[in-house]
Amino acid sequence: MQHKLQVEAIQHGSVIDHIPVQQGVKIIRFFNLTQTDEKITIGLNLATHTGQQKDLIKVENTFISDEQANQLALFAPRATINQIKNFKVVHKFQVQLPDSFIGVLACPNSNCISHHEPVDTRFYVKKKSTLKLKCHYCEKTFDHSFFRELD
Numbered sequence: 001m002q003h004k005l006q007v008e009a010i011q012h013g014s015v016i017d018h019i020p021v022q023q024g025v026k027i028i029r030f031f032n033l034t035q036t037d038e039k040i041t042i043g044l045n046l047a048t049h050t051g052q053q054k055d056l057i058k059v060e061n062t063f064i065s066d067e068q069a070n071q072l073a074l075f076a077p078r079a080t081i082n083q084i085k086n087f088k089v090v091h092k093f094q095v096q097l098p099d100s101f102i103g104v105l106a107c108p109n110s111n112c113i114s115h116h117e118p119v120d121t122r123f124y125v126k127k128k129s130t131l132k133l134k135c136h137y138c139e140k141t142f143d144h145s146f147f148r149e150l151d
């Protein structure tokens with residue numbers, strides 16, 4: 001019941017739900033959500049009906065595309081996106097791990113050419129279960145925990 005209220009509490013925009021705890025702040029940073037004038041509400045360590053905790057982000061007047069949503073899968077593989085118009089959920093979908101991440105992550109290998117050339121970083125998802133990503137440029141494979149957002 002509480003979940004329903006949280007989701008419906010905005011008039012227009014997107015609600016990113018079912019974010020693992022501690023990932024909400026990362027997602028805000030990662031998607032430059034702080035660089036918007038729209039109202040953003042972030043809920044941390046909210047209780048779910050299963051007794052676990054989750055983070056939740058509401059962004060008003062912004063509709064997150066499927067492509068953007070899929071980039072979230074790195075931090076929140078089971079997140080759901082609710083798109084809301086006039087207080088009603090008009091579209092709800094779960095993020096899908098994309099085949100590649102382009103231009104959003106920095107290569108953990110400091111010798112990688114992607115740090116020195118004006119290229120978009122590019123990583124291929126090698127193993128969906130454990131989230132290992134392979135760099136297009138240095139061809140090294142890294143666990144997702146080694147990644148950080150681009151500066």
Ligand SMILES: [Zn+2]
Pocket residue numbers: 107108109112113114135136137138139140
């Ligand atoms: Zn690399």
